[in-house]
Amino acid sequence: MKRSRFTEEQIIGILREQEGGLATADVCRKHGISGATFYKWKAKFGGLEVSDARRLKALEDENARLKKLLAEAMLDNAMLKDVAAKKW
DSSP states (O other): OOOOSSOHHHHHHHHHHHHTTOOHHHHHHHHTOOHHHHHHHHHHHTTOOHHHHHHHHHHHHHHHHHHHHHHHHHHHHHHHHHHHHSOO
16 A cells, blocks of 8 residues: 555644635645545544544554454464365
8 A cells, every 4th residue: 555645643734724714725735635635534534633543543553463363363274174174
């Protein structure tokens, strides 16, 4: 996945600018982003504080790590079942 140019803190700051009264088009032009990107960020980060965004990122990282561990365990289990099912 492509890495964003903006950190979560910067994204929340951009959203706060728009909530402060600036027009969405002006905020997008100022920061060099598209309107679709702005609204995607608003859907994901709207209403979050910086500490909430950090916690969300930590939870997403932990979730990805746990999914990887589960996939590896399921693969090991499938290999063991395959070996046990063969006739010697």
